[in-house]
Amino acid sequence: MIMRITQGGIYVMVQKYGLEGLLVVEKGKTQCNPEKEKASVDGREYKVFDRVQVMIRAQMVEFRRSVVLVYHP
16 A cells, blocks of 8 residues: 655555555656655556555565565556
8 A cells, every 4th residue: 555655756555564665666667746646657647545566575685684665567
C-alpha cells in the first residue's frame, strides 16, 4: 500500500510483514507529484492508499541485514 508520495519517491508499507520503506524503481520510470499525491510508474497512475505489487529482497550491507522493496509490475 502506498503511504506517501514525495519528490524522492514512493513510500510503501507491506502490511503482511509490517515493513515500510522507499520503493525502488528503475531510474527514469517514475514521475512523482507530491502536491497532488499522485505518481506515475511506467505509465500507470498511482495515488496514496493504492495497492502496488512489490518484491521484497534482503541484502547484507556492511554486516547488517537490510530489506529492499522493489517495484514489481
